Amino acid sequence: MENQTQKKKVPHMTITRLAQYLNCLSLLPREHYKEISSKELAEKIGLKPTVIRQDFHHFGGFGQAGYRYKVTNLIEGLERILGLDQKQNLIIIGVGHLGQALANYRNFDKLGLRLVGLFDVNPRLIGITIRDVRVRDIDEVPTVVERENVHIGIITTPADSAQSTANLLIESGVKGIWNFSPMNVTGPSGIIIQNEHLSIGMMTLSYQLKQMLPPLSASSEY
Amino acid sequence: MENQTQKKKVPHMTITRLAQYLNCLSLLPREHYKEISSKELAEKIGLKPTVIRQDFHHFGGFGQAGYRYKVTNLIEGLERILGLDQKQNLIIIGVGHLGQALANYRNFDKLGLRLVGLFDVNPRLIGITIRDVRVRDIDEVPTVVERENVHIGIITTPADSAQSTANLLIESGVKGIWNFSPMNVTGPSGIIIQNEHLSIGMMTLSYQLKQMLPPLSASSEY
DNA sequence: TATTTTATGTTATAATATTAACAGGGGAGG
């Protein structure tokens, strides 16, 4: 569209699905899939074709009537929309099990993200190296954020230090926070904060299981 | 697709939020919060009070008009709705970094979940012990699922073996799958499958950042 | 070349979710 600041609001679910499309497209073998139809893509993800076409329509569409979508064209467009064409530097605070798992996450490269810092308060962790990145003391966060022009910070600390960590990140100049601690963190408007609670996924799974499985005993009370 | 155990269908977003409420409530100090109002809880999560009351209304409400909600009552009710009151056994397949991180996830206990098995194909991992659970060969999955009455399986394998792993789990008798591999997995109806793609959270964050940050160059073309 | 098929972009309709408005219940304070 005409305006990059985006006049009409794109539904949040659409953005989530665009990410799904991109993820799916980047995984399928390129030689067999030079082109793909909305029907094919929808089948792979478990949606209806109209959803995909409607999502694309928010951005003017990616093909032309009659043709199928060109996969490379699609991927490039999605990456541009999602902002993945501009490389970003990020840091991780909290080098516990989850922090280490994320530090080893290969897909960061594909997303245009570069891990430039790992931080913790635990002296036993400070100094070790994970994928060529050395773990530093948390006091060094402001320095690294400024020097490396870091825009994104990932929080994998325990719950009770999540908010203080977020504050530190924000003061240091980080613009987006991806929080994996169980506690919600908040910040001033202008800072993008994504709280990613793993337990919520588990709970919704549990709920659906309960609906599906026969109740063990026809309990009298609610 | 209608569910006979459920008269009126509860919106999916409501279930997600119920999980958020429970997570938030379980984290706040019990002595200071014996009771809580919809307004207070909404503030903590960043919602409006009416959302919470509407969500609760799908289940008949948790308090009575005039009173505030009793926290213990609320927690018990949410746990019952989400099916967390019934203990479940689960296994993890794929003991890479993410699998190990999940194996060490303390919150499983709070969710009524018990890790009873770890599996991998890598001989170098088979035999090691994480939190008193020994890593077994993937061939032993059917045996353990049956013996331990496992209902939930977590997939943390690479993308190319995700679907085959899901098939194995389903054939073994698992009823719910929590898939962390980047590739969507599918199964027959009756099996609950939750695909949890971490990269999607990162991409939506990237998108929002792009909307917020000033465009580096006023590029002519979209 | 005419026609059928398949595909996308667009518009219109149906379904769903959010938000607001309202109706009572209980406690505090005069």
Added chain:
DNA sequence: CCTCCCCTGTTAATATTATAACATAAAATA
């Protein structure tokens, strides 16, 4: 006891999202 205020449960209205329907364009086929 009465009034005021705050609270929840419920219903109604609004806004948003998903689905279906349609118009059009290209390729394939006869």
